[in-house]
Amino acid sequence: MFAAGCIQLLIQIYPLLKLKLFPSFSFNLNHPGVRKVLYLMIPGVIAGGVSQLNMLVDTILASFLPTGSPTWLYVSDRLMQLPLGIFAIAIGTVILPKLSSLHQNSDQDGFSKTMDWSLRLVMLIAIPSILGLVLLSEPIILTLFERGEFLATDTTQASYSLMALALGLIAFMLIKVLTPSFFARQDPQTPLKVALGSMIVNAFLAWLLAFYLGLNHVGLAMASSIAAYFSISILLFILLKNKIYEVQKGWIVFFGRIVIACLLMALIVHFMNIETFAWRELEQAERFIRLLLVL
DSSP, rough: OOHHHHHEEEEEHHHHHHOOOOOOOOOOOSOOOOOOOOHHHHHHHHHHHHHHHHHHHHHHTTTOOOOTHHHHHHHHHHHHHHIIIIHHHHHHHHHHHHHHHHTTTTHHHHHHHHHHHHHHHHHHHHHHHHHHHHTTTHHHHHHHHHHHTTOOHHHHHHHHHHHHHHHTHHHHHHHHHHHHHTTTTTOHHHHHHHHHHHHHHHHHHHIIIIISSHHHHHHHHHHHHHHHHHHHHHHHHHHHHTSSSOOOOTTTHHHHHHHHHHHHHHHHHHOOOOOOOHHHHHHHHHHHHHHHHOO
């Protein structure tokens, strides 16, 4: 990961030098621009990474649960990062400068339409992803992880927490898209307060579901998902109340198309999928090939 980050940095340096846009370094912390960046950055780190912070808390709590709980939770979270890291973060990165420009130009209509476009794109990606992760939770984990010390019982337990986390994927992705809309308007405090509230909700639900109700690691995963929905509910309420975002036409038709596509997807997955014991009888290469075909 460190090497990949270095390569990504080096790839960007040459074009910046060629365009004479490479920034000069300065350590003047009293500069107004630096202070403004720090003012926006610190709340941004907390608000944008609230899901990861909640998962960190859940992982620590999982160490007090039955043996294997931290591993099951970690495996589930890693699989969740695929749609979250590839799509949601990319969308959030793309819309932030666009929203900032629209806000500077006082183009409220354009701001709202850009928000609407990003929300639809998230839904288009998240809903089929949820369906795939839920229906194929056990085959995915079995294919990728079940070997050595990772046994069949581990696959089953990890699949339960994966399903619980997958149900919150829409919320996890929307956090990455809704948060930039506040930073584009120079308002870092609102998402920060919501993030802190989400952490409190997550901690309470983690205790309630995992320990008090005895749902163990699945309860921790459920707590993260519910806390994420809490965050987006508050953020969306604020955006709608202040008329920063206005829902555009066509959502009913849009959702209808997604539902039809997901029903077809579920039927295809149902007919192409096989029982868990049949997956285990396949060779490793055959598992990968079949999983790719089903996906």
